[in-house]
Amino acid sequence: MQIASLAEVGLPNVSTSDTIDSTFAALKRAQLARRGSFTLEARIAQLDQLRDSIKRYESNIIAACAADFRKPAPEVKLTELLPVLQEIRHTKKHLRKWMRPKRVAASIGVWGTRSYVRPEPKGVCLIIAPWNYPLNLALGPLVSALAAGNGAIIKPSEMTPHTSKVIANIVAETFPPDLVSVIEGDAAVAQKLLALPFDHIFFTGSPAVGKLVMEAAARNLSSVTLELGGKSPTIVGPDANIKKAARYIVWGKFANNGQTCIAPDHVFVHRSIAAPFNEALKQQIGRIYGKTPEARQSTPDYCRIVNARHFQRVSSLIEDAKSKGANVFEGGITDAEENFIAPTLIANMSSDMDISREELFGPILPVIEFDDIDSVINKINDNPKPLALYVFDQNKSFARNIIERTSSGAAGINLTVVHFLHPDLPFGGVNNSGIGASHGEYGFRAFSHEKALMEDKHSLIHLLFPPYTRWVRRLIDAAVRILG
Numbered sequence: 001m002q003i004a005s006l007a008e009v010g011l012p013n014v015s016t017s018d019t020i021d022s023t024f025a026a027l028k029r030a031q032l033a034r035r036g037s038f039t040l041e042a043r044i045a046q047l048d049q050l051r052d053s054i055k056r057y058e059s060n061i062i063a064a065c066a067a068d069f070r071k072p073a074p075e076v077k078l079t080e081l082l083p084v085l086q087e088i089r090h091t092k093k094h095l096r097k098w099m100r101p102k103r104v105a106a107s108i109g110v111w112g113t114r115s116y117v118r119p120e121p122k123g124v125c126l127i128i129a130p131w132n133y134p135l136n137l138a139l140g141p142l143v144s145a146l147a148a149g150n151g152a153i154i155k156p157s158e159m160t161p162h163t164s165k166v167i168a169n170i171v172a173e174t175f176p177p178d179l180v181s182v183i184e185g186d187a188a189v190a191q192k193l194l195a196l197p198f199d200h201i202f203f204t205g206s207p208a209v210g211k212l213v214m215e216a217a218a219r220n221l222s223s224v225t226l227e228l229g230g231k232s233p234t235i236v237g238p239d240a241n242i243k244k245a246a247r248y249i250v251w252g253k254f255a256n257n258g259q260t261c262i263a264p265d266h267v268f269v270h271r272s273i274a275a276p277f278n279e280a281l282k283q284q285i286g287r288i289y290g291k292t293p294e295a296r297q298s299t300p301d302y303c304r305i306v307n308a309r310h311f312q313r314v315s316s317l318i319e320d321a322k323s324k325g326a327n328v329f330e331g332g333i334t335d336a337e338e339n340f341i342a343p344t345l346i347a348n349m350s351s352d353m354d355i356s357r358e359e360l361f362g363p364i365l366p367v368i369e370f371d372d373i374d375s376v377i378n379k380i381n382d383n384p385k386p387l388a389l390y391v392f393d394q395n396k397s398f399a400r401n402i403i404e405r406t407s408s409g410a411a412g413i414n415l416t417v418v419h420f421l422h423p424d425l426p427f428g429g430v431n432n433s434g435i436g437a438s439h440g441e442y443g444f445r446a447f448s449h450e451k452a453l454m455e456d457k458h459s460l461i462h463l464l465f466p467p468y469t470r471w472v473r474r475l476i477d478a479a480v481r482i483l484g
């Protein structure tokens with residue numbers, strides 16, 4: 001389905017930047033009012049409503065993603081709809097257990113008390129989303145925020161305006177504005193929002209903007225979850241199943257046109273298998289996207305770069321690499337009219353090239369040959385900790401060695417990207433690639449405050465209260481001796 005203009009997506013019923021303060025105040029008031037009555041049933045009803053609306057809007061979502069960056073419909077279903085719908089299903093199934101206060105056994109020191117860890121809603125949360133999975137990364141966190149009993153403001157990305165409008169319409173149709181509101185806009189709008197004392201900020205985007213978000217959050221001591229990016233390395237060992245490695249790497253890299261936070265950024269391949277591996281990569285690209293440049297440009301299965309600015313950025317990366325001696329051995333063809341960049345494979349990368357430093361976030365894959373795995377591990381450890389790291393090898397100890405000696409948000413063995421789909425795995429980065437985690441119970445906990453609750457039953461702790469008579473002092477000394 002083609003969308004010619006934003007108006008066709010539907011009339012937005014959405015807060016604008018002028019109404020930021022009043023929207024926030026309304027959410028705050030409503031959140032306090034409903035605090036005691038936000039039951040399991042109420043939360044599940046909201047999740048059901050969200051699921052129904054998403055399903056009702058399915059064709060609009062597909063059309064909007066096509067209008068924004070020619071994202072293929074099957075990719076929209078697999079990477080935008082499925083993760084959010086699965087998150088709803090999984091959350092509904094487990095929410096009762098997650099919400100239940102967890103009994104904690106009394107320790108000797110507080111014998112005679114009863115204790116619980118009681119998750120409570122953080123309050124009013126801000127969700128700032130990126131453009132690359134515009135629906136998934138706006139509504140996925142919303143599922144966790146609602147499950148945990150919060151109100152939320154969503155600020156979708158201005159770079160995918162059609163999808164942003166659809167999100168606004170879904171939310172306006174599904175929730176009262178004092179429970180969930182969408183505020184559309186750019187960085188300036190995000191900055192206005194960030195000045196407000198949100199109870200939690202869930203940000204997905206680049207590490208550079210993540211730092212600004214954390215700085216702004218610090219002013220109000222708002223807690224943060226930062227889902228960031230970086231250069232996720234992939235290592236193909238000497239005993240890799242070459243065909244399988246190429247299949248997963250080509251899919252993980254070129255789906256969404258390389259604009260995936262957990263896409264393999266670059267590949268280290270053992271020199272002994274480099275030639276057949278490079279050939280296998282080329283074969284996979286041909287098999288999926290077509291044998292000729294024309295076929296690759298016309299296939300409906302290949303997404304586009306999101307806008308002219310990013311097209312320019314990614315094209316310049318290729319030009320910079322070429323001018324410094326890189327060998328573009330597949331692709332490299334670009335068409336500015338369509339923000340099209342062919343699936344591109346690059347050899348002979350060197351440290352003076354921009355592709356060796358920047359997160360590529362586009363359809364270019366540098367392939368680097370190695371002899372000694374220690375040098376690869378050292379290189380990874382010399383750089384900021386990545387969001388994901390992938391290893392392909394049949395030999396389990398090869399992967400184990402790398403995973404033990406490096407730090408990354410997630411690690412995958414003989415696959416790429418798929419870990420995103422497991423609702424029981426924490427999804428998140430580490431330091432430069434992120435702080436905190438999302439998905440399933442991890443998402444619920446990100447949006448919850450774990451309140452410590454203790455009740456006195458028949459404890460003897462009052463025997464240690466002042467005045468500090470000789471008897472009390474003796475008791476305290478004994479307590480320190482026994483418990484310390």
Ligand SMILES: NC(=O)c1ccc[n+]([C@@H]2O[C@H](COP(=O)([O-])OP(=O)(O)OC[C@H]3O[C@@H](n4cnc5c(N)ncnc54)[C@H](O)[C@@H]3O)[C@@H](O)[C@H]2O)c1
Binds near residue numbers: 158207
């Ligand atoms: N870890 C993850 O789950 C994940 C998922 C997708 C994308 N990413 C990362 O996101 C990046 C690409 O997305 P992007 O280009 O939309 O990121 P971005 O950081 O430029 O923008 C993300 C959001 O922040 C807002 N923003 C931009 N500048 C801002 C500023 N100065 N102050 C406040 N808000 C501002 C944008 O309007 C947008 O809504 C990549 O680095 C990618 O790896 C991470």
